[in-house]
Amino acid sequence: MFEDNPTNLKKESTASQLPQRRQLQHWHHVSSQAAHQQQPFDSSLEKPQFPGASAEFVDHLEFIQPNVISGIPVYRVMDRQGNIINASEDPQLSKETVLNFYQKMTLLNTMDRILYESQRQGRISFYMTNYGEEGTHIGSAAALESNDLVFGQYREAGVLMYRGFPLDLFMAQCYANADDLGKGRQMPVHYGSKDLNFVTISSPLATQIPQAVGAAYALKRENMNRAVICYFGEGAASEGDAHAGFNFSATLECPLIFFCRNNGYAISTPTNEQYRGDGIAARGPGYGMLSIRVDGNDVFAVYNATKEARRRAVAENQPFLIEAMTYRIGHHSTSDDSSAYRSVDEVNYWDKQDHPISRLRHYMTARDWWSEDDERSWRKQSRKTVMEAFERAERRLKPNPELLFTDVYEEMTPSLDKQRESMFRHIQQYKEHYPVDLYEK
Amino acid sequence: MAAAARVFIRGAHATLSVPGAGKQSSARSALLKLSPGCSSRLKTQQRHAAHFTFQPEPVTTQYGPTQKMNLFQSITSALDNTLASDPTAVIFGEDVAFGGVFRCTVGLRDKYGKDRVFNTPLCEQGIVGFGIGAAVAGATAIAEIQFADYIFPAFDQIVNEAAKYRYRSGNLFDCGNLTIRAPWGCVGHGSLYHSQSPEAFFAHCPGIKIVIPRGPLEAKGLLLSCIADNNPCLFFEPKILYRAAVEQVPVDSYTIPLSQAEVLQEGSDVTLVAWGTQIHVLKEVANMAQEKLGVSCEVIDLRTILPWDTETICKMCRMVGYKLRPG
Numbered sequence: 028m029f030e031d032n033p034t035n036l037k038k039e040s041t042a043s044q045l046p047q048r049r050q051l052q053h054w055h056h057v058s059s060q061a062a063h064q065q066q067p068f069d070s071s072l073e074k075p076q077f078p079g080a081s082a083e084f085v086d087h088l089e090f091i092q093p094n095v096i097s098g099i100p101v102y103r104v105m106d107r108q109g110n111i112i113n114a115s116e117d118p119q120l121s122k123e124t125v126l127n128f129y130q131k132m133t134l135l136n137t138m139d140r141i142l143y144e145s146q147r148q149g150r151i152s153f154y155m156t157n158y159g160e161e162g163t164h165i166g167s168a169a170a171l172e173s174n175d176l177v178f179g180q181y182r183e184a185g186v187l188m189y190r191g192f193p194l195d196l197f198m199a200q201c202y203a204n205a206d207d208l209g210k211g212r213q214m215p216v217h218y219g220s221k222d223l224n225f226v227t228i229s230s231p232l233a234t235q236i237p238q239a240v241g242a243a244y245a246l247k248r249e250n251m252n253r254a255v256i257c258y259f260g261e262g263a264a265s266e267g268d269a270h271a272g273f274n275f276s277a278t279l280e281c282p283l284i285f286f287c288r289n290n291g292y293a294i295s296t297p298t299n300e301q302y303r304g305d306g307i308a309a310r311g312p313g314y315g316m317l318s319i320r321v322d323g324n325d326v327f328a329v330y331n332a333t334k335e336a337r338r339r340a341v342a343e344n345q346p347f348l349i350e351a352m353t354y355r356i357g358h359h360s361t362s363d364d365s366s367a368y369r370s371v372d373e374v375n376y377w378d379k380q381d382h383p384i385s386r387l388r389h390y391m392t393a394r395d396w397w398s399e400d401d402e403r404s405w406r407k408q409s410r411k412t413v414m415e416a417f418e419r420a421e422r423r424l425k426p427n428p429e430l431l432f433t434d435v436y437e438e439m440t441p442s443l444d445k446q447r448e449s450m451f452r453h454i455q456q457y458k459e460h461y462p463v464d465l466y467e468k
Numbered sequence: 469m470a471a472a473a474r475v476f477i478r479g480a481h482a483t484l485s486v487p488g489a490g491k492q493s494s495a496r497s498a499l500l501k502l503s504p505g506c507s508s509r510l511k512t513q514q515r516h517a518a519h520f521t522f523q524p525e526p527v528t529t530q531y532g533p534t535q536k537m538n539l540f541q542s543i544t545s546a547l548d549n550t551l552a553s554d555p556t557a558v559i560f561g562e563d564v565a566f567g568g569v570f571r572c573t574v575g576l577r578d579k580y581g582k583d584r585v586f587n588t589p590l591c592e593q594g595i596v597g598f599g600i601g602a603a604v605a606g607a608t609a610i611a612e613i614q615f616a617d618y619i620f621p622a623f624d625q626i627v628n629e630a631a632k633y634r635y636r637s638g639n640l641f642d643c644g645n646l647t648i649r650a651p652w653g654c655v656g657h658g659s660l661y662h663s664q665s666p667e668a669f670f671a672h673c674p675g676i677k678i679v680i681p682r683g684p685l686e687a688k689g690l691l692l693s694c695i696a697d698n699n700p701c702l703f704f705e706p707k708i709l710y711r712a713a714v715e716q717v718p719v720d721s722y723t724i725p726l727s728q729a730e731v732l733q734e735g736s737d738v739t740l741v742a743w744g745t746q747i748h749v750l751k752e753v754a755n756m757a758q759e760k761l762g763v764s765c766e767v768i769d770l771r772t773i774l775p776w777d778t779e780t781i782c783k784m785c786r787m788v789g790y791k792l793r794p795g
Contacts, residue, residue: 176605210638219637226604227637231628237597238604238629245556245605248583267621271594278589279598434639435674437698440727440775443674 098305101352102332103322107381109389111327118327118334122396128169128326129391130405132161132384135185137409138194139357141417142201142215146361150421151201155216159324159356161185162383163288166329167351171256171337176242177225178235178257181216182288182355186258190223194413198420205467210434211426233263236272236285240346243281247344254341255283256333261350262293264307273314276346284336285316285348288323290355295368311348323351324383354381427467428454517656520749524715525685531718540710542684542717543572543649546691547610549721551580554608556645557695559585561595561612569614570651570710596622596648600630600700603645608695613650616704617664622648630700631675644698649691652680652704653745662707665744667773670702677701677726678773682747684715689724690771697726706745729777731784735766739784741793743770 068076075082104116111117120128139156146154157164164185171177177186184197196208200218203211209219209227219227226235226242239257246253263269264287276283287307291298304310311318317339321328329351336347354377358365365374391397432447433439439447454461527534537545550557559573565587567574577585588595592613599611613619619626626648634642654663667678677699681687687705694701706713732747733754740750747769754765766784770776 178601208638208640209636212638213636217636219640221640227641229629229632229636231624234597234625234629237594237625238601240594241598241601241603241607241609242605243601244558244598245602245607245609248556248558248607267593268597268625271589271591271597274589274591275594275598279586434635436677436775437634437642437644442775442778 093304093309095303095305099308099318099320099350101320101322102328103325104327104331105325105386105390107386109386109393111390116327116331118331120327120330122394124169125387125391126396128165129384129387129397130409131165131185131189132326132387133405134409134413135161135164135188136384137406138184138188138197138413141410141413142198143357143361145201145417146215151215153215153361154201155181155360156357157182157184159354159377159382160288160290162326162387163286163323163329163351163353165189165383166326167256167258167284167286167333167349170330170333171254174224174251175254175256175337176239176246178239178242178255179225179228180232180235180259180263181228181230182260182290183258184216184218187218187220187223187225190220190225192218192220192223192225194416195419196220198416199423202420202423203425204420204423205426206420206423207426210430212430233259233266233268233272235259236263236266236268237275239283239285240272240276240279240281243276243283243346244279247280247282252341253282254337255281256286256337257283258286258288260293261287261289261291261298261307262296262301264310265301273310273316273346273348277315280344281346282340282344283346284333284340285311285346286333287348287350288353289350290323290353292355292359292365292369294359294363295365297368306350306352308348308350316346316348318348318350320350320352323353324381324386326383326387353383356382425466515657520745521752522683522709522713523748523751524713525683527716528685528718531689531722532720534716534718536714537684537688537717538709538711539684539687539705539713540570540572542688542715543691543705544574544576545717545719546688546695546721547573547576548579549692550608550610550695551576551584553721556606557584557608557610558602559610559612560588560598562590562614563587564612568612570705570707572612572649572705572710592618592621593625596625596630599646599648600625600633600643603643603700604633604641607645609643609646610695611646611648613648615662615664615707616650616652616666617661619648619650619666623669626670626676626700626702627673631673633675633700635675642698643700646700647691647694647703648701649703649705651707651710653706653708655708658707665704667702667704671774673774675699676774678704679726679771680704680706680744680773681771682706682744682769683709683713684717686724686769686771688717689722690726692721693723693726696723701726704744708745724771727772727775727777729771729780730769731780732767732769733765735764736787737764739766739768739781741768741770741781743773 070076075084104111106112135157139158142151142154143156145151160182164183168186168189173190195206199206200209201215217228219225236257236259239255243255246255289306293301308318308320319332321332323329332349336349340347356374356378388397429447432443435443454463547559559576563569564573564585565577573585588598595611595613599609602609630643630646653665667680670676670678677697679690679694679701681690691703694703740754742750750767754767757763757765768784
């Protein structure tokens with residue numbers, strides 16, 4: 028598993044094993060690397076000799092104009108009505124695969140509606156919906172291998188759903204009941220799954236970005252052809268951690284995909300208050316990273332871009348940046364009312380005229396893969412399964428209070444042990460004031 | 469940064485006396501002679517600093533054959549042992565590739581390869597975030613922060629992420645394989661930003677461990693324990709001791725337990741608790757107190773600041789009247 032000759036870069040030691048086409052890519056990568064290494068100094072050449080950049084001289088003063096009017100174009104496969112524009116770009120996925128995409132997106136939508144409502148009714152404390160961004164989740168998740176590692180922000184539940192995270196466990200985390208894999212410690216939607224290679228969500232934004240880079244570096248050394256994908260929003264991309272992650276990934280040559288969901292808002296802050304450049308994709312070249320902007324509401328565009336980025340990230344050990352343009356149809360969270368900062372008309376446009384779920388449905392109905400009856404019975408069935416999971420989760424006991432004190436360190440420390448005993452003594456003494464019966468013993 | 473650090477290394481021994489070390493050379497004062505009659509510097513031309521004497525540990529054979537090492541060499545030795553025995557171990561940070569600004573990683577890149585000992589861009593939040601991710605993915609990640617004074621950009625990653633990784637995930641994920649090392653403490657001329665001892669900022673953050681050694685023998689054993697420990701650890705290295713503290717240090721791996729304070733000398737009137745450089749100051753203080761005041765002092769090296777050895781400290785304080793912890 029680990030290389031015998033650690034002084035060789037991975038590419039050098041496996042170059043002889045790569046097929047011909049990949050060897051060519053390997054040499055291209057090496058020569059672009061060479062440009063950054065110092066050539067022997069030769070002041071007789073009228074070329075800059077600075078170690079920091081390889082360029083030509085220019086003798087007139089001109090500032091480079093940032094291009095925000097016609098910036099990086101948006102790659103799409105389907106038009107807004109779900110028609111394929113360029114047949115050679117259709118990934119031509121099987122009916123079974125496409126139906127699965129559709130069912131996962133709609134199941135997520137159904138779960139969102141029910142859990143959002145349950146928060147309004149005071150059953151769970153908090154919730155965040157994924158309305159409008161289902162295409163970014165399912166398209167990218169489908170393009171990865173199941174053992175690729177996922178680092179997310181908080182609006183990527185569809186990735187977990189696509190990988191097979193059961194409704195019971197989504198609910199368990201939101202209800203913080205005894206079945207929660209996270210042991211009831213975090214706010215709702217902070218999901219995680221070791222089995223499904225989805226690293227547990229944390230509230231601070233963008234902290235996952237440099238972490239994803241470190242994980243990718245470790246996986247590169249393991250040489251098991253695994254990639255890392257790191258999701259974040261366009262708001263989180265303003266954090267220092269994002270800059271750190273982008274720069275490290277390029278300099279340390281890591282096999283990972285940065286996937287930015289640009290949904291137009293960071294809570295109430297629109298993109299024109301978040302950045303002045305050409306979005307997030309335009310930052311990639313600044314770091315020496317291959318970048319693309321895609322229509323995030325086109326599940327095939329997301330799929331194609333992620334698939335190719337993943338293939339090359341692992342083959343060439345370099346990071347890729349995908350900026351998926353989309354729209355956050357829902358409020359930021361149950362603590363937000365977005366009518367305070369945007370118009371209902373704007374939201375309705377995206378809900379009615381450019382939605383990932385309806386665009387895929389049109390693709391399916393055009394091929395007679397999905398009928399009105401299918402739609403009706405699927406809606407009924409998915410609602411039923413969500414409601415059943417919901418009711419089960421609500422009835423379940425909460426975790427044993429002892430779990431307040433474990434996993435702080437790997438081992439229990441004496442001071443935490445004392446606090447734990449003190450808490451149990453207190454509860455024993457004042458048990459009429461505590462809902463002990465709602466908790467596992 | 470590297471230039472400033474090299475000034476330290478040359479200047480370090482100007483501020484403390486090590487038993488057996490030679491006197492400061494007079495070659496430099498010759499360079500600055502302005503007139504023939506001026507044979508000694510004016511008081512204002514000389515650098516003054518508080519004095520302390522490094523007190524080396526006695527030689528021990530319990531961990532196998534030993535070799536004379538100073539503090540930075542004992543760190544290199546610990547890292548060398550780790551890279552040799554753990555194929556997943558990687559060391560990274562600013563300037564570690566050429567050997568580090570304090571020479572703690574000299575020779576390791578040549579010996580173990582550039583994928584295992586490598587420079588990162590100049591970004592502490594990135595270094596620690598990267599280290600957390602590598603640890604989560606199963607690698608033994610050893611991150612270097614160039615000076616403890618610069619650890620603050622990484623505060624969020626350390627406190628909000630590393631410390632809480634295991635707890636918040638219900639033990640599905642953890643970054644126990646992460647160790648963060650940083651040069652620590654005053655050196656005389658380091659001023660605001662090359663002298664800080666920031667352990668107190670982290671001391672109330674459950675989930676991380678903080679360790680500070682008093683010399684090379686302790687440092688290697690404690691660092692190896694931190695690396696082996698399945699919790700994220702901060703390891704602060706007293707920079708004033710890097711060259712000046714010399715001891716016989718075992719060549720092979722050994723560990724010194726974490727969260728165990730060490731009673732260095734027993735006493736009956738006052739308990740003195742310290743860590744790092746200050747241990748050597750307090751040993752002198754204990755002697756002075758005995759000679760001049762007839763006061764019998766207990767000296768304890770806390771070693772692990774978090775989780776700290778409450779049992780030893782409380783027991784010793786109960787036996788003795790008063791406890792002093794130097795500020």
